[in-house]
Amino acid sequence: xxxxxxxxxxxxxxxxxxxxxxxxxxxxxxxxxxxxxxxxxxxxxxxxxxxxxxxxxxxxxxxxxxxxxxxxxxxxxxxxxxxxxxxxxxxxxxxxxxxxxxxxxxxxxxxxxxxxxxxxxxxxxxxxxxxxxxxxxxxxxxxxxxxxxxxxxxxxxxxxxxxxxxxxxxxxxxxxxxxxxxxxxxxxxxxxxxxxxxxxxxxxxxxxxxxx
Amino acid sequence: xxxxxxxxxxxxxxxxxxxxxxxxxxxxxxxxxxxxxxxxxxxxxxxxxxxxxxxxxxxxxxxxxxxxxxxxxxxxxxxxxxxxxxxxxxxxxxxxxxxxxxxxxxxxxxxxxxxxxxxxxxxxxxxxxxxxxxxxxxxxxxxxxxxxxxxxxxxxxxxxxxxxxxxxxxxxxxxxxxxxxxxxxxxxxxxxxxxxxxxxxxxxxxxxxxxxxxxxxxxxxxxxxxxxxxxxxxxxxxxxxxxxxxxxxxxxxxxxxxxxxxxxxxxxxxxxxxxxxxxxxxxxxxxxxxxxxxxxxxxxxxxxxxxxxxxxxxxxxxxxxxxxxxxxxxxxx
Numbered sequence: 001x002x003x004x005x006x007x008x009x010x011x012x013x014x015x016x017x018x019x020x021x022x023x024x025x026x027x028x029x030x031x032x033x034x035x036x037x038x039x040x041x042x043x044x045x046x047x048x049x050x051x052x053x054x055x056x057x058x059x060x061x062x063x064x065x066x067x068x069x070x071x072x073x074x075x076x077x078x079x080x081x082x083x084x085x086x087x088x089x090x091x092x093x094x095x096x097x098x099x100x101x102x103x104x105x106x107x108x109x110x111x112x113x114x115x116x117x118x119x120x121x122x123x124x125x126x127x128x129x130x131x132x133x134x135x136x137x138x139x140x141x142x143x144x145x146x147x148x149x150x151x152x153x154x155x156x157x158x159x160x161x162x163x164x165x166x167x168x169x170x171x172x173x174x175x176x177x178x179x180x181x182x183x184x185x186x187x188x189x190x191x192x193x194x195x196x197x198x199x200x201x202x203x204x205x206x207x208x209x210x211x212x
Numbered sequence: 213x214x215x216x217x218x219x220x221x222x223x224x225x226x227x228x229x230x231x232x233x234x235x236x237x238x239x240x241x242x243x244x245x246x247x248x249x250x251x252x253x254x255x256x257x258x259x260x261x262x263x264x265x266x267x268x269x270x271x272x273x274x275x276x277x278x279x280x281x282x283x284x285x286x287x288x289x290x291x292x293x294x295x296x297x298x299x300x301x302x303x304x305x306x307x308x309x310x311x312x313x314x315x316x317x318x319x320x321x322x323x324x325x326x327x328x329x330x331x332x333x334x335x336x337x338x339x340x341x342x343x344x345x346x347x348x349x350x351x352x353x354x355x356x357x358x359x360x361x362x363x364x365x366x367x368x369x370x371x372x373x374x375x376x377x378x379x380x381x382x383x384x385x386x387x388x389x390x391x392x393x394x395x396x397x398x399x400x401x402x403x404x405x406x407x408x409x410x411x412x413x414x415x416x417x418x419x420x421x422x423x424x425x426x427x428x429x430x431x432x433x434x435x436x437x438x439x440x441x442x443x444x445x446x447x448x449x450x451x452x453x454x455x456x457x458x459x460x461x462x463x464x465x466x467x468x469x470x471x472x473x474x475x476x477x478x479x480x481x482x483x484x485x486x487x488x489x490x491x492x493x494x495x496x497x498x499x500x501x502x503x504x505x506x507x508x509x510x511x512x513x514x515x516x517x518x519x520x521x522x523x524x525x526x527x528x529x530x531x532x533x534x535x536x537x538x539x540x541x542x543x544x545x
Contacts, residue, residue, distance in 0.1 A: 181361075
């Protein structure tokens with residue numbers, strides 16, 4: 001199975017649509033432990049991304065991802081702008097000049113994205129952030145590929161791990177970001193960043209399922 | 213929500229337009245990306261000092277752009293960090309060949325957005341140094357939080373570091389002085405009422421008429437405790453106590469004392485609180501060498517106040533006294 005530039009474009013369009021649908025839900029999660037702007041900020045960013053896509057549609061996958069990254073950095077603000085922006089920029093660097101990606105190229109791009117988020121956020125697992133959704137998903141994806149699963153099966157396992165990761169943020173004590181000011185009061189709330197990461201993982205699975 | 217606005221999404225831009233008109237002798241405003249810059253920028257041969265953050269804290273930071281203080285300020289949406297494009301453009305606009313200092317308040321979003329801008333500016337060959345303010349003693353500074361928030365010290369640091377840059381100090385020296393102000397400064401605030409973010413339309417938090425929040429953040433983040441309303445004497449003790457213990461400030465110290473209004477508190481109450489602070493410090497053998505009283509780092513229409521103390525030495529006193537001419541602070545020129 002090969003992933004082409006058009007699939008990357010479809011993926012981002014799907015993410016933009018889902019963010020719009022889930023905007024109020026994401027903001028509501030954020031109002032409990034953050035500053036009530038996660039859905040609004042992401043929606044503003046991905047709406048701008050949609051307007052930029054036509055100008056890069058014929059470019060290589062790396063250029064498309066980098067354009068998405070810089071647009072998110074320029075429009076989202078807060079912490080999620082630099083974090084998701086860096087993720088797309090790093091994935092774009094890992095796929096520079098490529099018009100097609102094999103399954104293992106996709107895994108490498110996702111690993112680069114995760115590493116970018118960890119570096120930018122100076123964060124690691126267990127701190128009640130988007131990393132708690134993305135890291136288990138990347139692990140599951142790699143393990144499934146190593147055991148010989150095809151990409152669709154591996155992506156399904158990744159999304160399942162991502163869902164578990166999001167649930168696991170509920171009882172966690174936040175130690176990064178604005179939620180950490182709440183201390184013990186952050187316990188019992190699902191992390192909004194982890195939730196938007198799951199939304200993206202699900203969109204990626206849908207696109208991969210559509211290719212096969 | 214009762215506010216003097218047209219539409220929530222236009223508040224920042226329309227306020228910037230007003231500032232540009234009101235202070236055209238001191239500043240210029242650039243739009244998309246948005247930043248406020250000294251009218252005579254870039255000043256050749258001078259270190260540029262820029263800051264930025266969410267809007268809603270006026271006059272910080274835009275009101276401090278001018279001679280002897282900031283070269284530029286980047287306003288984000290209300291209570292939302294500005295984006296790297298703004299800081300990068302502002303860094304370019306103030307770069308006079310001696311490098312640029314970024315003054316950043318310690319909030320996760322602000323720190324990351326400034327970091328990205330600093331990396332991009334460095335890639336263009338502009339030398340950038342950063343100082344992150346984290347003076348709010350209400351927050352535990354531990355591995356288990358994002359660290360202390362940057363609050364009142366930011367205003368004093370911008371004045372003092374700006375004076376050092378104006379006097380011709382190099383980037384390393386301006387950064388050293390800025391770090392000294394942050395290291396020797398501590399703050400704590402309190403709220404009597406909440407604030408309403410224009411696009412949210414309702415108060416950020418609920419506070420009953422007979423209660424107050426001690427240790428409040430400048431975005432309405434929760435503080436240390438919520439308690440029954442008390443007298444000004446008691447409130448002053450609740451704010452000054454943790455500040456004095458933390459550095460600690462000791463008998464024989466001379467300080468710069470800053471009594472700040474949160475936006476909805478009249479000056480008469482701020483002077484009343486200054487009187488309380490003065491009494492407390494006198495009792496501890498601490499001398500107020502310099503002072504600032506007024507609403508300089510605000511939280512929209514929140515009622516309440518904060519105390520900031522910075523331990524002074526000859527160097528910081530001389531830089532504090534240096535001439536400054538900005539929309540919000542002016543003396544000596």
